[in-house]
Structures are given as structure tokens and as C-alpha cells.
Amino acid sequence: MTPLQKSLFHSFNQYRDVAYCNRDIDNAKEIRKAYALHALNHVLKTRDRVLKNNERISKAQKANRDIEEMRDQGFTRPKVLILLPFRNTAVDVVTALIELSGSEQQEHKKRFYDEFNLLEEEEEKADKPMDYQETFNGNIDDHFRLGIKFTRKTMKLYSDFYSADIIIASPLGLRTVIGAEGDRKRDFDFLSSLEVIIMDQTQQFLMQNWDHIDHILEHVNLIPKDAHGCDFSRVKSWYLDGRAKYLRQNLVFADFLTPEINAMFNKHMKNVGGKLKIKQSYEGSMIDAIAQVPQTFVRVEAQSLATADDLRFKYFVEKTLPTLQRSAITQSHTLIFVPSYFDFVRLRNYLEDNKYSCAHICEYTPTPQVSKARSDFFHGRASFVLYTERFHFFRRYNIRGAYHVIFYGLPDHPQFYTEIVNYLALKADASSAEEATFSCSALFSRYDMLKLERIVGTDRARKMCSSGKNLFVFS
Amino acid sequence: MPEANPKALDASELAALKPEDTKFSDLGIIKPLCDACDQLKFKHPTEIQKESIPWALEGRDIIGLAQTGSGKTAAFALPILQKLWDNPQSLFACVMAPTRELAYQISETFESLGALIGVKSAVIVGGMDMMSQSITLSKRPHIIVCTPGRLQDHLENTKGFSLRNLKYLVMDEADRLLDMDFGPKIDQILKVIPRERNTFLFSATMTTKVQKLQRASLNNPVKVEVSAKYSTVSTLLQYMLFFPLKHKDCYMVYLLNELAGNSTIIFTRTCSDAQKIAVMLRNLGFPAIPLHGQMAQSKRLGALNKFKAGNRNILVATDVASRGLDIPAVDIVVNYDVPQTSKDYIHRVGRTARAGRSGKSITFVTQYDVELIQRVEKDLGRKLDQYPLEKDEVMMLQERVNEAQRIATIELKEKGGDSKSGKRGRGGNDDDDQDRDDDVVQAGNRKFNNNKKGGKMNKRRR
Numbered sequence: 023m024t025p026l027q028k029s030l031f032h033s034f035n036q037y038r039d040v041a042y043c044n045r046d047i048d049n050a051k052e053i054r055k056a057y058a059l060h061a062l063n064h065v066l067k068t069r070d071r072v073l074k075n076n077e078r079i080s081k082a083q084k085a086n087r088d089i090e091e092m093r094d095q096g097f098t099r100p101k102v103l104i105l106l107p108f109r110n111t112a113v114d115v116v117t118a119l120i121e122l123s124g125s126e127q128q129e130h131k132k133r134f135y136d137e138f139n140l141l142e143e144e145e146e147k148a149d150k151p152m153d154y155q156e157t158f159n160g161n162i163d164d165h166f167r168l169g170i171k172f173t174r175k176t177m178k179l180y181s182d183f184y185s186a187d188i189i190i191a192s193p194l195g196l197r198t199v200i201g202a203e204g205d206r207k208r209d210f211d212f213l214s215s216l217e218v219i220i221m222d223q224t225q226q227f228l229m230q231n232w233d234h235i236d237h238i239l240e241h242v243n244l245i246p247k248d249a250h251g252c253d254f255s256r257v258k259s260w261y262l263d264g265r266a267k268y269l270r271q272n273l274v275f276a277d278f279l280t281p282e283i284n285a286m287f288n289k290h291m292k293n294v295g296g297k298l299k300i301k302q303s304y305e306g307s308m309i310d311a312i313a314q315v316p317q318t319f320v321r322v323e324a325q326s327l328a329t330a331d332d333l334r335f336k337y338f339v340e341k342t343l344p345t346l347q348r349s350a351i352t353q354s355h356t357l358i359f360v361p362s363y364f365d366f367v368r369l370r371n372y373l374e375d376n377k378y379s380c381a382h383i384c385e386y387t388p389t390p391q392v393s394k395a396r397s398d399f400f401h402g403r404a405s406f407v408l409y410t411e412r413f414h415f416f417r418r419y420n421i422r423g424a425y426h427v428i429f430y431g432l433p434d435h436p437q438f439y440t441e442i443v444n445y446l447a448l449k450a451d452a453s454s455a456e457e458a459t460f461s462c463s464a465l466f467s468r469y470d471m472l473k474l475e476r477i478v479g480t481d482r483a484r485k486m487c488s489s490g491k492n493l494f495v496f497s
Numbered sequence: 498m499p500e501a502n503p504k505a506l507d508a509s510e511l512a513a514l515k516p517e518d519t520k521f522s523d524l525g526i527i528k529p530l531c532d533a534c535d536q537l538k539f540k541h542p543t544e545i546q547k548e549s550i551p552w553a554l555e556g557r558d559i560i561g562l563a564q565t566g567s568g569k570t571a572a573f574a575l576p577i578l579q580k581l582w583d584n585p586q587s588l589f590a591c592v593m594a595p596t597r598e599l600a601y602q603i604s605e606t607f608e609s610l611g612a613l614i615g616v617k618s619a620v621i622v623g624g625m626d627m628m629s630q631s632i633t634l635s636k637r638p639h640i641i642v643c644t645p646g647r648l649q650d651h652l653e654n655t656k657g658f659s660l661r662n663l664k665y666l667v668m669d670e671a672d673r674l675l676d677m678d679f680g681p682k683i684d685q686i687l688k689v690i691p692r693e694r695n696t697f698l699f700s701a702t703m704t705t706k707v708q709k710l711q712r713a714s715l716n717n718p719v720k721v722e723v724s725a726k727y728s729t730v731s732t733l734l735q736y737m738l739f740f741p742l743k744h745k746d747c748y749m750v751y752l753l754n755e756l757a758g759n760s761t762i763i764f765t766r767t768c769s770d771a772q773k774i775a776v777m778l779r780n781l782g783f784p785a786i787p788l789h790g791q792m793a794q795s796k797r798l799g800a801l802n803k804f805k806a807g808n809r810n811i812l813v814a815t816d817v818a819s820r821g822l823d824i825p826a827v828d829i830v831v832n833y834d835v836p837q838t839s840k841d842y843i844h845r846v847g848r849t850a851r852a853g854r855s856g857k858s859i860t861f862v863t864q865y866d867v868e869l870i871q872r873v874e875k876d877l878g879r880k881l882d883q884y885p886l887e888k889d890e891v892m893m894l895q896e897r898v899n900e901a902q903r904i905a906t907i908e909l910k911e912k913g914g915d916s917k918s919g920k921r922g923r924g925g926n927d928d929d930d931q932d933r934d935d936d937v938v939q940a941g942n943r944k945f946n947n948n949k950k951g952g953k954m955n956k957r958r959r
Contacts, residue, residue, distance in 0.1 A: 088662070247628060254635035255657030262632050
């Protein structure tokens with residue numbers, strides 16, 4: 023065991039909630055092993071207890087004497103839920119479970135590897151950043167669910183949820199089973215007795231659909247609608263009282279902390295065993311930028327979170343855009359980076375209504391149109407391009423022809439900031455006079471503290487959020 | 498017990514005393530329960546309590562016969578609670594009742610009498626969610642109050658629930674429990690509960706069938722009988738009204754008008770009558786509410802609560818409400834139809850004049866009911882007096898009543914469509930409608946009822 027695994031496993035085994043926000047490509051495997059071990063340990067421990075009690079009860083029945091209550095079960099069998107973004111990580115986790123379980127036989131193992139590994143040859147991704155290669159390596163289908171059942175000697179993959187011990191699923195895969203209010207076919211009773219929930223690569227759920235996570239967590243540990251053949255005399259009393267969510271352990275692993283994860287930490291992680299949030303302080307990813315441009319940060323004053331979005335829009339339209347328009351240089355070849363799709367739509371509509379020459383690229387844009395937008399922008403046929411964070415997450419394109427970059431909001435992923443600033447260095451034959459006109463500016467508000475600190479560093483971010491000035495230039 | 502009450506009297510001495518002169522402690526009831534009785538303003542034991550409690554405490558089986566409103570519930574609740582106090586155990590006693598409403602009421606009595614000693618009781622009746630009942634049962638309450646159908650369902654389908662350690666079985670309104678199709682269910686239940694237990698049968702009336710059951714499950718029982726077979730309390734004034742059938746509604750409206758402000762129960766023979774009359778009365782501005790077996794369980798409880806709380810003071814009900822229910826403030830009972838049997842008559846009029854209060858009952862007799870009423874009068878051993886009223890005044894209402902009848906018929910027809918589909922929908926998820934079907938039986942539709950049941954059995958087997 024590595025020191026990290028040791029310290030994490032120690033907390034796991036004390037059944038505390040853990041939100042670990044320092045995950046990265048280097049420690050991903052260690053973490054995965056550690057929680058796989060914990061999940062397996064938990065399942066086997068509880069199973070042993072049930073088996074032992076079964077024996078005691080049958081002995082007592084044979085001897086025809088009464089025995090005190092044995093409350094050792096939930097309503098339904100599944101105890102551990104592991105949420106993963108893509109099939110490729112599911113392969114890793116299941117492989118780890120197979121190794122750790124020491125089971126002699128695995129049912130449906132071949133089917134699993136057939137379905138969860140990539141069928142065709144992988145395309146070359148060598149020119150993409152490391153973290154992209156890691157995330158999108160192999161089968162990146164995000165709609166799957168899998169029940170795993172452990173018996174004395176075998177491990178059964180693809181078992182029915184009600185007879186499974188561990189459920190591995192993507193948020194989307196689980197959400198489609200849970201269904202929505204009013205759906206004809208819904209099922210979430212099998213989530214009633216979860217004791218451990220593990221979420222790995224949590225920041226990637228944000229790039230998928232965070233709504234699913236909230237939806238799932240709202241359907242966990244409810245009293246089931248149907249008995250599903252459970253033995254009521256052995257159901258633990260906190261399940262009967264509907265208090266199971268207070269005894270559920272939640273383990274969350276993410277590359278960084280976001281307000282969404284914080285909200286989940288406060289709202290859904292109610293373990294009476296206590297909870298830990300582990301987060302580092304940052305040096306800032308800004309220093310990794312190659313492009314030699316002054317980087318400007320402007321703080322938009324917002325009194326409340328509710329008005330922050332409107333104020334940012336207002337500031338952009340009233341201050342940033344006119345400034346861009348005023349100068350002949352900044353009028354064209356300007357890339358506007360927008361983290362959220364909602365802001366994207368708002369800006370797109372505004373720019374279209376006001377007849378700006380503008381191309382846009384978001385996660386819903388079909389590939390031919392993306393190519394057209396990129397080429398229009400490169401050749402100056404479109405002066406602006408709108409570019410979203412989610413698109414960048416899934417595609418990681420280099421957008422050529424950008425002389426000015428404006429961050430309407432900061433990206434969650436700190437490396438995206440440098441990658442986008444580096445678009446400015448893509449023009450190899452730029453003269454120093456041209457380079458001198460390049461610019462980069464970003465809007466932020468004090469609610470973006472978490473994003474900001476990853477880009478400029480923790481200490482600086484703190485100053486920038488509280489300082490009397492609202493304009494900061496780094497060169 | 499002896500140390501709890503060294504002065505406990507023996508049975509013969511007790512028998513000599515009048516209820517007013519005894520106290521609960523004289524019967525051998527322990528202090529916490531006496532305190533609970535005080536809090537509930539039970540000062541002296543009633544006749545049936547005085548007669549049965551000492552035997553029950555001695556550990557004998559009991560057949561208790563007493564008229565309604567005479568304190569039967571406490572007569573079995575107190576000894577059970579006391580035994581439970583001596584020997585605490587979960588799933589200690591099971592009380593069966595024929596109707597869901599009565600089950601709730603018995604459970605309330607247990608909870609209030611047992612409040613001081615921390616008794617948990619659970620109500621297990623049809624029409625409610627199986628799952629939440631399973632959870633309640635698995636929390637191991639001391640007392641279960643149930644209707645037989647649903648209890649049997651749980652015994653069969655809820656894993657981990659059994660009555661293996663049951664010590665007391667009570668059947669309230671025992672004759673009715675055996676009267677209806679409960680018989681087979683009860684036989685099945687008796688098979689899975691221990692033979693070494695105490696059994697109490699309580700009823701206002703006793704039929705031959707009870708004697709059958711007595712053989713099956715009682716062990717050297719004591720028969721406690723506090724009054725004659727068919728009798729009503731003396732504070733009850735019983736009247737009848739004789740008129741042609743076509744004026745029935747008119748007479749009813751006149752009466753309700755005369756007696757406005759009193760809380761009244763109108764008993765009808767069929768569910769549809771109850772519904773129709775309630776709607777008609779509402780059209781005429783009376784605060785009426787129906788209660789019958791074709792209503793969903795939640796609505797039945799709601800109707801009863803509204804009536805109890807006094808929001809609506811006219812309850813139009815079928816025989817579902819005729820037994821066991823204790824609604825303290827009923828002033829008048831109107832028998833819209835003459836009851837089919839004398840027993841039903843006793844139960845119906847027993848809703849009023851309870852616990853020493855006064856009350857009135859008025860039975861409507863038409864040209865077709867003469868034979869029935871004569872049978873009732875024979876069993877009662879007395880003639881009913883004619884209710885005094887002015888016939889001309891009644892007839893003045895005819896027009897308005899006819900109008901209201903017409904509107905009610907239209908309203909029901911419009912609603913008829915959805916209520917039918919609603920009923921079908923409910924049939925799908927509601928397995929235990931045993932205690933609801935009895936109204937259909939009353940309506941003379943026994944054949945239809947049996948068919949329906951056959952279908953259900955098949956479904957369950959699948």
C-alpha cells in the first residue's frame with residue numbers, strides 16, 4: 023500500500039464520508055484500488071455476518087428455542103454503488119475487484135470485457151494533452167450499469183440488481199432505470215439499502231449532466247414501494263425508521279472542488295460517522311502559459327449569486343464589447359470562451375440580434391459546422407467565435423487565428439485556461455509587433471473563487487477577491 | 498398481582514357489588530393502569546368489565562356478551578395490558594375486528610390506556626399500504642389490531658413476521674367475524690398461532706356459529722353475560738314512523754329539519770342509497786356526509802373523522818358503521834330502511850344513547866316492511882311508539898324534496914362514470930376488501946359478490 027492508499031483506506035474503514043479533491047492522473051490508479059478494496063471488504067464483512075446469523079437462527083430453530091433479534095440486513099441486497107463516468111474506468115474497477123476478491127470463477131467475464139472494452143481500433147490521440155488521453159482512452163460510452171454478486175467462490179457479473187451486492191453504473195445509466203416522476207416504468211427500490219456510495223472522476227459528471235447525480239442521490243435510501251421478498255424481522259432498525267441516509271458512507275473523488283461538489287457535500291453527505299473534505303492549495307496553472315501576453319482579470323462585483331450571472335452579462339455587453347469595438351485591432355480574431363451552455367445561448371442570441379460577425383462552437387454543434395466555424399474564424403470571415411468549456415472537454419481542438427482571448431467566465435479545469443491562452447502562441451510567424459497587440463482578459467466574480475485559485479494560485483486569488491481594485495494584470 | 502393489590506376481592510364478593518361501588522383497583526388492576534383509567538375519566542368499571550376482568554386476570558378464556566357501548570373494549574384491553582406489564586413481549590396480543598373503523602378505535606383505546614406503560618399498538622387493515630404495514634410489524638409492536646383478511650395476507654406474504662409467540666387473541670364483534678366470509682381466513686390464522694394462548698370472544702349477540710368457534714379455539718371458557726339477549730339501553734327512546742314508501746325522503750327531510758342541530762346517523766340498506774341520500778341532503782343544505790363500503794379507506798376514515806369532529810353532523814351510512822364504533826355524541830339514529838334482522842337493529846340503535854346518555858331512534862316503516870318490523874318488535878319484546886308529527890306539514894315539503902331528488906340523481910349519473918372506473922382501478926391494488934364487501938351482501942347481491950371473489954382468488958394464485 024502506498025502512503026496515500028494507507029491514509030485514504032484508514033478513513034474509509036472508519037466509515038467516514040470522504041470528499042477527496044486532489045485526484046490526478048498519477049494517483050488515479052492508487053485511489054481506484056483503495057476504494058475497490060474497501061467496497062469488497064464491506065460486502066464480504068456484511069455477508070459473513072448474515073451467514074453467521076443464518077446459522078445461529080437455523081440452529082436455534084432446530085433446538086426449538088427462541089433467539090434474540092438479528093437485525094443485519096437492509097430491505098434489498100445492493101450495498102455498494104459505484105458511479106463512474108465511462109465504461110473504460112468500469113473495466114479498471116472490475117479488474118481490480120476480480121484481483122482482490124480471489125474468487126475462483128467469474129461468471130460472464132468474457133461478456134463483460136467484450137462489452138466494456140473498445141471493439142474497433144483506437145484512433146490516435148497523441149497530440150492531445152495527457153489528461154485527455156487518460157479520460158478518453160478506450161470505450162467512452164457513458165450509458166451502462168452492471169450488478170455484481172459475490173458468492174462463496176464465484177463473482178457473478180451482470181446479476182440482477184436485486185440480487186447484486188455491488189452496482190457499478192454511470193449516472194445516465196442509473197438515471198434511465200430510476201426514471202422520472204410520472205413514468206410508467208420506474209424502479210429505484212434497489213437503491214433503498216445502499217451503505218456505501220463511491221463516485222470517481224466526479225468532475226467529469228459535471229461535463230456529463232450533474233442533474234443525474236442530484237436525481238440519483240434523491241432516490242437513494244428511500245423506503246421501498248415493494249417488499250421484494252425481504253425478511254422484515256432482520257431489517258436493521260434505521261432502515262425501518264427511514265434513517266438509512268444518515269448511516270451511508272459517501273466517497274467522492276474529484277480532480278478539483280467545484281460549488282456543485284460542495285453543495286452535494288453539504289446536502290447529501292449526512293453520515294453520522296463524520297466527513298472529510300480534502301483539498302490542496304494551488305500555485306496556479308497560469309504560469310504554464312507559453313504565450314507572452316499580459317493577462318488581465320476583471321472582477322465583476324456581484325452582491326449575490328442570484329444576480330451574478332445577470333451582472334456579468336451586463337458588464338460584458340456594456341463594457342467589454344464596446345471596448346473591443348472601439349479599437350480596430352480587437353475587432354476581429356477574438357475568441358470568447360464561455361463555460362456554461364446557458365451563457366453561451368444568451369451571448370449567441372445577443373450577438374446575433376445585434377448583427378455581430380460571429381461564429382459559434384458548442385457541444386451541440388455538428389462536426390461540419392464546427393469545421394466551418396473554425397475556418398471562418400481563422401480566415402477572418404467571422405470576427406468572433408464563441409467557444410464552450412464542455413466542447414473543449416470532449417474535443418480539445420486548437421482554435422487557430424485567435425489574437426485576442428476573452429474569458430466570459432473562467433473554466434473549471436485549470437489546464438483549459440492555459441491551453442486556451444496558448445492559442446495565442448499558435449501563430450508561428452507572428453512578428454513581435456503583432457504579438458504586442460495580442461490580448462487576453464477574463465471576467466470573474468467572487469463566487470468564482472474556487473476556479474480562480476486554480477488558475478492564479480490560492481494566495482493571489484484570495485487577494486483578488488477581496489481587494490479594493492477590480493482590475494488585475496499579469497504579464 | 499396479590500402484592501399489587503392485597504385487598505383484591507374474590508369473585509363472589511364482587512358479584513354482589515354494584516358497578517358504582519367498585520373501583521378498578523378492586524378488580525385487581527395494577528396502579529399504572531388505574532391511573533390511566535382515571536385520566537380517561539373511567540371512574541368505575543362497567544358491568545361487563547367488573548364481570549370479566551377478574552376472570553381474565555386469572556388466565557381464563559372468556560366469552561363476553563354485552564350490549565354495545567358498555568365498555569367491552571376496555572374489558573379485554575385492561576387485563577391484556579396488565580399481563581403485558583407483568584411479562585413484556587412484542588407481538589403479545591392480537592385483536593381482530595370486522596371493520597377497519599372499529600380496528601382503529603380499538604387501537605386508540607389500547608394506546609390511551611397503555612400510554613402510561615408505553616404500549617405500542619399497530620393497526621393492520623385493508624385498504625392501506627402493505628409495505629408500510631410490514632415495516633410497522635417488523636418494529637414489533639406489543640398489540641396488533643387488525644381485520645382478518647389483511648392479517649392473513651401479512652402472515653402469508655410478509656417474510657419474517659409471525660405470531661408464534663402470541664399470548665392473547667381477541668375477537669371483537671365475534672358473531673360478525675364469523676358471520677361473513679371471514680370464516681376461512683380466521684381458520685387459517687388460527688392454524689399459525691400457538692394453541693397455548695388465551696382467547697377472548699366479545700360480542701353483543703351470540704350465534705350458533707360462535708359456539709362452533711368456541712369449540713375450535715377456546716379452552717374451558719368462562720361465559721360472562723351481562724344482559725339479556727336482545728336488549729337496548731333504557732335511556733334510548735325508540736320510535737317508528739309508518740307511511741307509504743313514496744313519501745320516504747319527504748319524511749326524512751322533515752325529521753332532519755325538526756331535529757336540526759342534533760348529530761344524526763341515517764342507516765340505509767345499500768351503498769348507493771347512502772350516496773344518493775347524502776347528495777340529496779347536501780342539495781337541500783344539510784351538512785350530510787356518506788360512509789359506505791364502496792368508498793376508499795382513506796375517505797371512510799375522513800368521513801368518520803369529520804362526523805366525529807362535528808364538521809358534518811349528519812352521517813349517512815350503511816351497516817359498515819353499525820357496529821362497535823364509538824361516537825360519543827350521536828343524538829339520533831334514523832333507520833331509513835328497516836334492518837334485515839333484529840340483531841342489526843340492536844347494533845344500529847346502539848350507536849346512540851351510549852354510556853348513560855340519552856338518545857332517540859326512529860325507524861321508517863313502509864307498507865312493504867311491516868313483517869320485518871313485527872319481527873324486530875317481537876325480539877325486542879315491546880312495541881315501538883309512533884313518532885308524533887303533523888302529516889300536513891310533512892307534505893308541504895314534497896315539492897322541494899322531489900326537486901332535490903332529481904338533482905341528486907343527475908349528479909350521481911354524471912359522477913357514475915368516473916366512480917366506476919375508480920372502483921376498477923382500486924380493485925387492482927387492493928387485495929383486502931373483505932370487510933368492505935359486506936355491504937354488497939347486505940344488498941342482497943351475494944351471488945355477484947361470490948363471483949367477484951372467485952376472480953380475485955385466481956389472480957392471487959397466479
